[in-house]
Amino acid sequence: MIITVSREFASGGRELGKRLADYLGIPCYDHQIIEAVAKDTDMTENFVAGLSEKFMHSFYPATIGRNFGASYYAVNQSVQVAVAEHEFIKKVAKSGDCVIVGRAADEVLRDEVLFSFFVCADDDSKIARCKQRGQDAEKLSDKEILRKCKDIDKDRCNYRSLYSAKKWGEASSYDLCINTSGKEIKELVPAIAEYIKVWYGTKQNG
């Protein structure tokens, strides 16, 4: 049972992945992917996190600027992080059942029998989730929070497009898309787990 989670920023996708993994008694790989890559390279965790799922974002502004040498280096590091993350994802998928959050894992593992889902939410829910998380959100207006969400989603969308013809966020690109607007994630988890169990059952029979 390999479950991949794509998600809009502040949709609760990370929480959903973690809670689902706990419910099913299997590991969830999210920040662990960054930790593993940082360990295998000479980069810090913060540096890896900054490049993770942000390929195009680093690429375009960098090569338009004058300092091509430095920008080429930045692109190179983004590629290095993506490759290392994908290698790690392939390794953990081979080692047993798991949930993997982000990094276009469904496409990295496209030859495996896996269940892919996408998590989204409406603007009000995203603003509420960002404020609940705290961090920088307290200093931002609702409009600024949504702008931040959209910028991060644009990165994720562009990142995915490098590895997949299946578009980020489109219903037909995933096995299931879940809208968490106004819902408690923990309340949805048992029903999602049930759905996936049924899905795997019919997949094995079919």
Place this chain on the structure above:
Amino acid sequence: MIITVSREFASGGRELGKRLADYLGIPCYDHQIIEAVAKDTDMTENFVAGLSEKFMHSFYPATIGRNFGASYYAVNQSVQVAVAEHEFIKKVAKSGDCVIVGRAADEVLRDEVLFSFFVCADDDSKIARCKQRGQDAEKLSDKEILRKCKDIDKDRCNYRSLYSAKKWGEASSYDLCINTSGKEIKELVPAIAEYIKVWYGTKQNG
């Protein structure tokens, strides 16, 4: 419990709606919408079906042509069908729990607490489903079948855009999107029903 089903053509959405309604012991409105509108107007069921969910399709080619009088009449009939369908949908939604297939019912009933889902499938599954259904599909090549599917979906997408700012087929426009590719619809129904029950439970508490 009001459940609305939007669907790609040949994705199994109609079957899913019917089976889900049967499983939950509530009525499913699909072709019944056409029957009711035909009864209330002087149109035949076939004529209503031909105009149903096809507003823009009738509109654009008609007004580009020379015979504006006749085309205006066709547009007028499309509007008449859409209005009558939406009135019928509002009426059945008031009368109790139900499943409603198509006609942008989630947007027609946007002031109600409802559960909306979208059903999609990949090309291979659609071709297989069309061939299984028989009808005209036997005479068509796979390419022609897919062209037909896409044309009907374009109609549905345009039709929805008249009534909703939420885009047809986008994950964030629905509570759940289900990809039926390679799956037996009947096997997925219990898990979907469970999901909806949980969803309604948390909605009432939240």
